[in-house]
Structures are given as structure tokens and as C-alpha cells.
Amino acid sequence: MRKITANAYMTLDGRGEFPEYPGSDRPSDGVSALFRHLWFDRFDDVTTVIMGRRSFLGHQRTWSEKAVKPGEAKWLLDYRRYLDRVEKICLSHRLKSTDWENSRILKGDLARILTKLRHENGGNIMLEGGPAVVRECLRRDLADDYWFFVMPVVYGKGPRYWGPMDKQCTLKLVETKPGEDREILLHYEAVR
Numbered sequence: 001m002r003k004i005t006a007n008a009y010m011t012l013d014g015r016g017e018f019p020e021y022p023g024s025d026r027p028s029d030g031v032s033a034l035f036r037h038l039w040f041d042r043f044d045d046v047t048t049v050i051m052g053r054r055s056f057l058g059h060q061r062t063w064s065e066k067a068v069k070p071g072e073a074k075w076l077l078d079y080r081r082y083l084d085r086v087e088k089i090c091l092s093h094r095l096k097s098t099d100w101e102n103s104r105i106l107k108g109d110l111a112r113i114l115t116k117l118r119h120e121n122g123g124n125i126m127l128e129g130g131p132a133v134v135r136e137c138l139r140r141d142l143a144d145d146y147w148f149f150v151m152p153v154v155y156g157k158g159p160r161y162w163g164p165m166d167k168q169c170t171l172k173l174v175e176t177k178p179g180e181d182r183e184i185l186l187h188y189e190a191v192r
């Protein structure tokens with residue numbers, strides 16, 4: 001069965017934003033250890049990436065190879081090429097078509113969509129936001145594991161990861177990794 005991992009990028013107050021903090025804007029020739037762990041080490045095993053409509057359109061605009069910037073580091077190009085070639089699922093009721101290659105648009109109940117994808121052929125599945133979809137996974141126990149990339153900022157604005165839950169959700173900590181710029185990566189598994 002295909003495994004589903006949900007990625008969450010958040011500030012300390014659980015906002016889905018990417019604020020500036022010391023080191024966050026440092027140009028980097030090489031991929032950071034945390035980003036390698038989240039993405040590059042998974043290029044072979046993750047063959048499907050799921051995103052809500054806003055995240056999907058944002059990623060296409062920012063991260064497809066068409067958006068490459070002159071003189072950009074090679075690792076960023078590798079990431080763009082991976083996102084172009086991987087199968088992408090855009091969750092949307094409104095969007096009827098997309099010109100991002102290797103993409104499908106699905107709609108309906110999230111649990112039903114994820115069950116359908118789990119039974120399709122392929123490698124593992126990554127759910128890459130946005131915050132509302134990750135929260136629904138946690139609330140309904142839909143993913144197998146969760147990676148929280150936590151930035152060292154209390155930001156006070158932006159989309160919220162956390163909201164009302166029907167019941168407590170307890171996870172099993174698998175690993176923690178500190179980042180170069182005071183971020184922390186928390187890897188949790190669902191407890192079943």
C-alpha cells in the first residue's frame with residue numbers, strides 16, 4: 001500500500017507563512033539538510049504530490065522549471081525538474097483544467113480521494129499543503145506520517161494550521177532534526 005506523508009511548514013504559532021528571520025534569505029549553493037531530508041532524499045520513493053488549489057497554483061507559478069531564474073543554484077533546478085515530472089494531484093472544485101504537466105484535478109471527500117490514490121499503482125504519496133488540507137488529515141487521521149518544518153518566529157498572521165478538532169490526536173515522534181538557522185524538523189507517525 002502506498003504511504004501518505006503530510007508536510008507542514010509553520011511558524012511557532014502555527015501559521016502557514018514563510019517569514020524572514022536571520023539566515024532565511026541567505027543565498028545557498030547547496031540544499032540545506034532539512035530540505036534534503038524532506039524532498040531530495042524522497043525523489044525516488046515519492047511519485048505523487050497532492051496540493052490544495054491555492055498551493056498547487058502557487059507552486060506552479062514559483063517552482064515549475066518555466067519559472068527558473070537566471071544564475072540559480074543547481075539544486076533549485078533539480079527541485080523544479082522533480083516537481084515538473086512527478087505526478088501532481090490538485091484538489092479543486094473550481095479548477096477545470098491545468099497546463100502543468102503530469103497533473104490531475106480531483107475533488108470530493110478527502111478521505112475518499114486518499115483511499116483511491118492509495119490503491120493506485122505507484123510509489124509513496126506526499127501531501128504538500130496547504131494548511132487547511134494538512135489540518136483535515138490530522139483531524140480525520142488520514143496520513144501515515146507528518147513532517148513539521150517549524151520556523152523560529154511567532155508571526156501572528158497568515159493561514160492557520162491549528163483549529164478545532166473533534167478529538168485529541170496523539171502522534172508518535174520518530175525523529176527531530178535542527179536546521180542551520182534555528183528551524184526544527186519534527187517527524188511524527190500516526191498511532192494506529
Ligand SMILES: NC(=O)c1ccc[n+]([C@@H]2O[C@H](COP(=O)([O-])OP(=O)(O)OC[C@H]3O[C@@H](n4cnc5c(N)ncnc54)[C@H](OP(=O)(O)O)[C@@H]3O)[C@@H](O)[C@H]2O)c1
Nearest residue numbers: 016052053054055091092093094107108128129130131132
Ligand atoms: N505547501 C504549501 O503549499 C504551503 C505551505 C505553507 C503555507 N502555505 C500557504 O497557505 C496558503 C494556501 O493554503 P490554504 O489552506 O489556504 O489553501 P490550499 O489547501 O492550498 O487550497 C485550498 C483549496 O483547495 C481545494 N480543496 C481542498 N480540499 C479539497 C477537496 N477535498 N476537494 C476539492 N477541492 C479541495 C479548494 O479549492 P476550490 O476552491 O477550487 O474548490 C480549496 O479552496 C497560501 O497562502 C500559501 O502561501 C502553503
